[in-house]
Structure formats: structure tokens, C-alpha cells
Amino acid sequence: MAKKKALIIGTGLGGMATALRLAHKGYEVEMVEKHHQPGGRLNQLKKDGFTFDVGPSFFSMSYEFKELFDYVGVPNPLGFNELNPLYSVYFAHRDKPYNIYKELDKLAKEFGDHEPNFEAKASKYLKAAKEIFHDTEYKVVKRNFNGLLDYGASLATVPLKHGPKLFRSMWSELGRHFDGQDTKVIFSLVAFFLGATPFDTPAVYSLLNYTELIHDGYWNVKGGMYKIVEAMVKLLTERGVKMTFNTEIVGVEANEFNVTAFIDQHGKRHTADLFVCNSDAAMFRGVILKRRKFNEHKLDGMDWTLAPFTIYLGVKGKLEGLHHHNYFLGSNFNEYADNIFKTSIAPEKPYYYVNVSSKSNPDCAPEGCENIFILCPVPDLRYKKTWEDTEQLANTIIQDLSERVGYDIAANTLTRTVYNPIDWRDKFNLYRGSGLGLAHGMNQVGGMRPANKDELFSNLYYVGASTIPGTGLPIVVISSRLATERILADHPIS
Numbered sequence: 230m231a232k233k234k235a236l237i238i239g240t241g242l243g244g245m246a247t248a249l250r251l252a253h254k255g256y257e258v259e260m261v262e263k264h265h266q267p268g269g270r271l272n273q274l275k276k277d278g279f280t281f282d283v284g285p286s287f288f289s290m291s292y293e294f295k296e297l298f299d300y301v302g303v304p305n306p307l308g309f310n311e312l313n314p315l316y317s318v319y320f321a322h323r324d325k326p327y328n329i330y331k332e333l334d335k336l337a338k339e340f341g342d343h344e345p346n347f348e349a350k351a352s353k354y355l356k357a358a359k360e361i362f363h364d365t366e367y368k369v370v371k372r373n374f375n376g377l378l379d380y381g382a383s384l385a386t387v388p389l390k391h392g393p394k395l396f397r398s399m400w401s402e403l404g405r406h407f408d409g410q411d412t413k414v415i416f417s418l419v420a421f422f423l424g425a426t427p428f429d430t431p432a433v434y435s436l437l438n439y440t441e442l443i444h445d446g447y448w449n450v451k452g453g454m455y456k457i458v459e460a461m462v463k464l465l466t467e468r469g470v471k472m473t474f475n476t477e478i479v480g481v482e483a484n485e486f487n488v489t490a491f492i493d494q495h496g497k498r499h500t501a502d503l504f505v506c507n508s509d510a511a512m513f514r515g516v517i518l519k520r521r522k523f524n525e526h527k528l529d530g531m532d533w534t535l536a537p538f539t540i541y542l543g544v545k546g547k548l549e550g551l552h553h554h555n556y557f558l559g560s561n562f563n564e565y566a567d568n569i570f571k572t573s574i575a576p577e578k579p580y581y582y583v584n585v586s587s588k589s590n591p592d593c594a595p596e597g598c599e600n601i602f603i604l605c606p607v608p609d610l611r612y613k614k615t616w617e618d619t620e621q622l623a624n625t626i627i628q629d630l631s632e633r634v635g636y637d638i639a640a641n642t643l644t645r646t647v648y649n650p651i652d653w654r655d656k657f658n659l660y661r662g663s664g665l666g667l668a669h670g671m672n673q674v675g676g677m678r679p680a681n682k683d684e685l686f687s688n689l690y691y692v693g694a695s696t697i698p699g700t701g702l703p704i705v706v707i708s709s710r711l712a713t714e715r716i717l718a719d720h721p722i723s
């Protein structure tokens with residue numbers, strides 16, 4: 230009997246993880262990708278002897294990767310490094326950084342007089358965050374929903390005591406537990422991992438403080454994050470999965486019930502028995518399937534995560550004192566975070582994140598050199614449409630970093646690449662350049678998020694950051710499991 234064929238649109242982590250699961254279950258799998266190489270946002274840039282991870286630099290919930298490899302019956306091919314300190318936070322008003330250790334007693338010493346009685350306060354805060362994590366993990370995050378009623382029924386089983394945290398912001402929740410401004414800012418940085426500010430992130434996401442400090446911490450991959458993609462490509466190739474690059478799906482052919490083919494930019498038809506879309510689940514419905522509920526006006530009215538502005542620098546010399554992961558913040562957090570992301574003006578004193586992966590992966594830079602990745606969250610293209618000031622913003626950030634680490638980075642730069650939100654949009658089809666896809670307010674999660682099964686076509690599924698459960702590498706791996714569950718139930722192999 231002929232095998233059932235699945236066509237996957239996009240080779241992001243979500244697409245690759247789904248391809249791996251389906252191939253393991255006996256489907257014939259083909260993938261098409263717009264970019265010239267696999268990985269999506271988890272991509273790699275090689276330039277002038279330096280290697281950069283283009284997007285993600287660390288992740289939580291490392292066990293989700295292990296689950297994926299267990300699912301397909303192979304030992305975990307990746308070497309994971311646990312981060313401790315998790316990261317360092319530099320404020321403009323303070324000479325030395327806060328090192329964010331996982332051990333609360335050590336962390337208490339970092340905060341010192343700034344946050345008296347830190348350990349007791351943090352323990353109480355994290356205990357509540359732990360309860361939210363475990364009370365929602367299987368009821369809201371790791372499951373499929375068959376419509377809003379099903380979602381509502383599932384939500385109703387979550388203990389009522391968490392209810393108020395749906396309506397408070399993360400910032401106000403932190404204010405109930407901590408007094409020091411720096412403590413609150415540092416604990417609120419997890420909101421940015423969701424692509425939002427703590428002022429517009431619901432307090433339930435305090436669970437992310439539990440995942441980072443207690444549950445599983447943060448990890449990166451030996452040899453760089455792109456090792457994840459290389460390992461997956463190897464497994465996919467061994468299982469006969471065919472990948473075609475520089476191929477963008479721009480149209481669809483369908484009958485009343487099923488997609489019959491997707492059409493690429495050259496007019497070529499790609500046929501299969503079933504289709505999995507790893508492109509943004511909201512944008513794809515609007516732009517390719519022409520669904521009214523996702524037309525441009527509706528898409529623009531949705532809540533999207535912040536856009537990335539990223540800089541990749543190959544630098545001669547060593548930046549002593551910097552850890553692998555570092556945040557550089559000013560002294561006006563509330564005003565900055567509340568205003569900057571909805572304006573058309575680039576920040577004058579930007580807040581940014583710096584990752585120096587050559588610190589733990591020397592192969593990523595020539596001897597005596599360092600590879601520096603800088604990520605500055607900025608407004609998406611709905612708010613700031615033009616980026617003629619790209620080089621100027623990059624210079625401002627590099628100048629600020631040079632002053633704060635005491636090293637003339639500009640004078641020692643051997644290679645420099647900058648991606649603004651337009652680049653991010655065009656490279657990976659990210660709607661309005663939004664970095665992490667749809668935001669995670671209560672109106673856009675669970676049963677309210679674009680579903681992973683199409684509303685109309687019975688052979689079209691979605692996987693990745695803008696469908697359920699949401700964004701971030703381990704969450705996208707969960708997404709691949711949920712999409713696969715649907716497919717196995719609807720289109721069994723025999």
C-alpha cells in the first residue's frame with residue numbers, strides 16, 4: 230500500500246519536529262522552505278570566520294527536546310549546558326551587574342540591602358508560581374482543544390485561586406511581593422521572553438520565574454544552538470525526508486473539504502495527502518488562504534510580540550567580565566517599557582540583551598576573538614514602518630555597550646551584520662516583523678489562539694509559535710506533539 234504523504238511548509242523547529250514524528254510513524258514526508266537553509270528563526274550566520282546563532286540563544290524545559298528524541302527512539306544527540314548564573318543584569322545606575330543565580334541564598338546576596346528579606350519573599354512568590362505551572366501544564370498548555378467549549382471546560386478545572394492573576398499584570402503581581410525596583414525589573418524580564426512587557430503580560434506568567442529559577446533552569450547547546458537544527462536534519466535525512474529550499478508557498482488549490490495542492494512562487498504544485506503549515510498560523514490563514522477573519526485589518530488588530538533588532542559582531546580581543554547572557558538596562562524601566570514599543574521612533578538609550586557564545590563555544594570565533602550577538606526589542610512594523618536609521622541605532626547600541634564593558638568594540642570590529650524588523654519579516658515571513666509571533670494575552674492563548682487544525686480543510690494542520698501552545702523553542706516542540714496527535718487521529722497510517 231502507498232504511504233500517506235505529508236507536505237510540511239517551513240523548516241522551523243516546529244516543522245522539523247513534526248516531520249520527525251510523522252516520518253517515525255511511517256508517513257512519507259516532504260518539506261518546502263522559503264529560506265536558503267533550515268531552522269527558521271533558529272538559524273545560523275557564518276561570516277568572516279565567525280559563526281553566529283541568528284535568533285534563540287538559550288531555552289527552558291530542556292526535557293521537551295528529550296521527549297522528542299525519545300518519541301523517535303534515538304538517544305539525545307545534543308549536548309546541553311546548564312546556565313548558572315542564568316544571566317547577568319547591568320543597570321545604568323549601578324557599577325556592577327546582578328548575577329542571577331539559581332540558588333536563592335546566593336541570589337539574596339546579589340540583591341543585598343536593595344531587597345531585605347529577599348529569600349523569604351522570593352520563596353513565597355515562587356511557590357505560587359510553581360502552583361500555576363503545575364495546575365495548568367496539562368490542562369491548558371499540553372493539550373489540544375476541540376473548540377471553545379472544550380477549552381472553557383478545561384479552564385474550569387484549574388483551581389479558582391489563580392483567577393485574579395488573569396486580570397492583574399505581571400508588574401503589579403511583582404509589586405505585591407517585592408519592594409526593590411531592581412528586583413521587580415529583573416523578575417519581570419521573563420515577560421520579554423514572551424515578546425511583551427510586564428505591563429501588558431498577565432500575572433499568570435510568573436510561572437516563567439518558576440521555570441527559570443527552580444523547575445528546569447536555562448540551557449544552551451554545546452557547539453551553538455544551530456546544532457539542534459543540524460541534528461534534526463541528520464535524523465530527517467536518515468528517515469528519507471526530502472527538503473527543498475528557496476521555495477515559498479504563495480497559493481493554494483482546494484476543493485470544498487480538502488487542500489489538493491500548495492503552489493510555490495514559480496507556479497509549481499506541491500501535492501500530498503495532508504499538509505502541515507509551519508508558517509505563522511494567523512498570517513497564513515489571511516495571506517494564503519484569504520480567510521476574512523485573518524485579513525490585513527484583523528491581523529493588524531491582533532496583539533503581536535515585539536520585533537527584534539539584532540546585531541552580529543565579530544570582535545578582535547576578549548570582553549572580560551561578560552557572562553554568556555547579559556542584559557543592559559537603563560534606569561527608567563517603567564517609562565521605557567511602557568512607551569517605547571508603540572512609537573515610530575527608535576530608542577535613544579536602548580535596552581538590550583548581549584550573548585557571547587564564543588565564551589563557551591570557542592569554535593564560533595577565531596582565536597583571540599569573540600562573537601557578539603545583540604538583541605534589542607523594538608516596535609513592530611505597524612508602529613515603526615521605516616528603518617533608514619538602522620545603522621544609527623546599531624552604532625548607538627555598540628557605543629553604549631563599549632562604554633559599559635570598557636572596551637572599544639567599534640574599533641575592534643572585524644565583521645558586522647544588522648537585521649532590522651524588515652529583514653526579519655522578509656527572511657522568515659514574520660508578520661510585521663514581530664519576533665515571536667502572536668502575543669500571549671488571555672484572548673490569544675489556548676482555545677482562543679489560531680487552532681492547529683484548520684477550520685475548513687480536513688487535511689490541513691498548523692505547528693509553531695502562533696498556534697497552540699505558543700512561542701519559544703520547547704513550547705514549539707510541544708506544538709509538534711499536539712499537531713502530530715491530531716494527524717494520527719484524523720489520518721491514521723493504516
Ligand SMILES: Cc1cc2nc3c(=O)[nH]c(=O)nc-3n(C[C@H](O)[C@H](O)[C@H](O)COP(=O)(O)OP(=O)(O)OC[C@H]3O[C@@H](n4cnc5c(N)ncnc54)[C@H](O)[C@@H]3O)c2cc1C
Pocket residue numbers: 238239240241242243244261262263264267268269270271283284285286287288289476477478479507508509537539604656657658664665692693694695700701702703705
Ligand atoms: C531574535 C529572536 C531571539 C529568540 N530567542 C529565543 C530564545 O533565546 N529562546 C527561545 O526558546 N526562543 C527564542 N526565540 C523564539 C523562537 O525562535 C521561536 O519561538 C521558534 O524558533 C519558532 O519556531 P517555529 O517553528 O514556530 O517558526 P520559524 O522558526 O519561524 O519557522 C517557520 C519557517 O517557515 C518558513 N516559511 C514561512 N512562510 C513560508 C512559506 N509561505 N513558504 C515556505 N516557507 C515558509 C520560514 O522561512 C521559517 O523557516 C527567539 C526568536 C527571535 C526572533
